Amino acid sequence: MLLLATLALVVMGTLLIWSATATRAELTGGDPDAYLRKQLVNVAIGLVLMVAVVATDHRWVRILAPLAYLASVGGLVMVLVAGSTVNGSRSWIQLGSMSIQPSELAKLAVVIGMALVVAERTERRWGRGVGSLEVVAMLAIAGVPAVLILLQPDLGTMLVLSATVFGVLAIAGAGRRWLVGLTLSAVVGAVGAVSAGVLKPYQVDRFLAFTNPGLDPRGAGYNVEQARIAVGNGGLLGQGLFDGSQTRSGFVPEQHTDFIFTVAGEELGLLGSGLMILLLAVVIWRALTISARAGDLFGRVAAAGIACWWGFQAFQNIGMCLGIMPVTGVPLPFVSYGGSSLFAGMLALGLLQNIHLRSAGAVPSRLLATARPAAR
Secondary structure, eight states, X not given: OHHHHHHHHHHHHHHHHHHHHTXXXXXXXXXXXXXXXXXXXXXHHHHHHHHHHHHSOHHHHHHHHHHHHHHHHHHHHHHHHHOEEETTEEEEEEETTEEEOHHHHHHHHHHHHHHHHHHHHHHHXXXXXXXXXXXXXXXXXXXXXXXXXXXXXXXXXXXXXXXXXXXXXXXXXXOHHHHHHHHHHHHHHHHHHHHHTOSOHHHHHXXXXXXXXXXXXXXXXXHHHHHHHHXXXXXXXXXXXXXXXXXXXXXXXXXXXXXXXXXHHHHHHHHHHHHHHHHHHHHHHHHHXXXXXXXXXXXXXXXXXXXXXXXXXXXHHHHHHHTSSOOOOOOOTTTSXXXXXXXXXXXXXXXXXXXXHHHHHHHHHHHHHHHHHHHO
């Protein structure tokens, strides 16, 4: 069910990307199928990555977790040293004709890094639970990528990462005082960042436009206004794929990436976009189910962390298209255009399937172990 729901999202996303770019000659260079072919290549690579993770022995997953974490940190450092700036953030590494965004892969690396820390420490302490030392170690694992992402600055990814870290800590069993303290620290830190001028002016303007979209309808509030118009145009059944008036006219910026949900709302209507939300809910539900059934602590925490990551990122992306969340540059999982986001998502999907297969395979052996004494 998890695989089918994810593939359905990928297919829907590919069609919506094609629709959003087919009439945009400034993006495609006059080739209406350019982004369709690019996304199909991304999908093919993502499927290979997913299969590779599924086929990997579970012991190697834990062994390779630290290397994946170090590689993601190295990518974030490389971005700051020799990265490309897009939309005010230095978040991309240019590799020939392909651009890689290491911060997308860092989300998965932080989840598995934190899961590995809590599993290793707790297993060595013979199940005594998560103490202050484990929480500090997990925060340190998350803190290094978070600082590097903040330096880009990539506020959207930072918000998703913060919510994911909070969810992992809660699921791992961190004490209530830690969760309350981190929440208060985040609020104080956000107020301090705005007061000290750490955020760039366009980032502050986006938050002001979120509180009052009519404040600057041709500037900071433009994206929100046009996104809501596009979604509202769809009605119940939509205007039809490739026939959305706002989409064909290019009124919504970054419509094939951050604002892909507006294409679904306009062209597929309430029913089509509702189906997309339902599929996302199924994916997150299955991830939580795999977490609940996982045979070890690493799998339980990693699967739940992935669910938190996808859940908050989907809520943030769809929310900003509807005007209930501030505009931040985060893609819609498995739907938005882009290799980095899709690769990270498919790697996480492979890890979930790996955990599921390992847990399912452990059931018969446990039953056999309990059945043999009775047989004697």
